[in-house]
Amino acid sequence: MTRDFEQFPDDDNGNVLWQMHEDGDDLTEAHEIEYSIAFNSKEQAEKCALYLLQEEQKISLFIDEEAAQPEWVITIYVYMEPEYSDIVDLEEWFTKIAEQHGGEYDGWGCMAYVYDDEDIEELDEEFKS
Template identity: 75%
Template sequence: MARDYQQFPDDDNGNVLWQMYEDGDDLTEAHEIEFSLAFQSQENAEACALSLLKEEQKITLFQDEDTNEWFITIYVYMEPDYSDIVDLEDWFTKIATQYHGEYDGWGCMAYVYDDDLDEDTQPI
C-alpha cells in the first residue's frame, strides 16, 4: 500500500505512525500513548505535575538518576491519530513552558496481532 500523506504526513509524527501501520499495528484501536515533559528542577516539575493532575491527567513523576533531570510522563488512552497527537503535543509544550520545562516527545507500545496463530498456540 502506498503511503497516504494526508493520514501520515512527512514529519516525525507521521513517520512513526506510518511505521506502526506498516508493522501491522491497528491504529483504529485505542493505545495508551505516553507524552514526556522534562524539567531541570524538582520544584518546577512538581508544580507542573500538580497542574496536570488538576486537569485530570494520568501521570508519573520521576528523577533520572544519571542526569538528575525530572520527567513527567502523561498517559493518554486514545487512537493514535496524527492531528490529535499534534494537538496534544502543542498543549503539553505550552504547559511545560509555563513551568520552565520542555516537551520531550511521545511513544506507545505497538499492538500487533497475528491472526495466523493456531488455536493451541499461545503468544509468549
Template identity: 75%
Template structure:
C-alpha cells in the same frame, strides 16, 4: 502499500504513525500513548504534575538519574486512537504546559501490539 500523506504527513509524527501502520498496528484501536516533559528541578516538575492532575490527566513523576545532571520526568498517559491531528494537538498543548513550568516537551511514544495469527499445521 502506498503511504497516504493526508493521514500520515511527511514529518516525525507522520513517520511514526506510518511505521506503526506498516508494522500491522491497528490505529483505529485505543492506545496508551505516553507524552513526556523533562525538568531540571524537582520543584518545577512537581508544580507541572500538580497542574496536570488538576487537568484530570493520568501522570507519573520520576527522577531520571541515568543522565547528568539528573532530570525530572513527567509522563502523561492518554488513552486514545493515535490519529495524526490529535497527536499534534496534544503535543502543542504539552509544549505550552512545559514552557509554563520551565520544562521541555520530550516527545511521545506507545507500546504497539501486533498479533500474528499463525496457521495451525496438521501433524
C-alpha cells in the same frame, strides 16, 4: 501499500505512525500513548504535575538519574486512537504547559499492538477454554 500523506504526513509524527501501520499495528484501536516533559528541578516538576492532575491527566513523576544531568520527568498517559491531528494537538498543549512551568516537552511513544493470525487463534482458544 502506498503511503497516504494526508493520514501520515512527512514529519516525525507521520513517520512514526506510518511505521506503526506498516508493522501491522491497528491504529483504529485505542493505545495508551505516553507524552513526556522534562525538568531540571524537582520543584518545577511538582508544580507542573499538580497542574496536570488538576487537568485530570494520568501521570507519573520520576527522576532520570541516567541522563547527562539528572532530570525530573513527567509522563502523561493518554488512552486514545493514535491519530495524527490529535497527537499534534496534544503535543502543542503539552509543549505550552512545559514552557509555562519551566520544563521541556520531550516527545511521545506507545507500545505497538501487533498480532498475527496465530496469536489471534491462540487467544480465541484460551477464551473458549
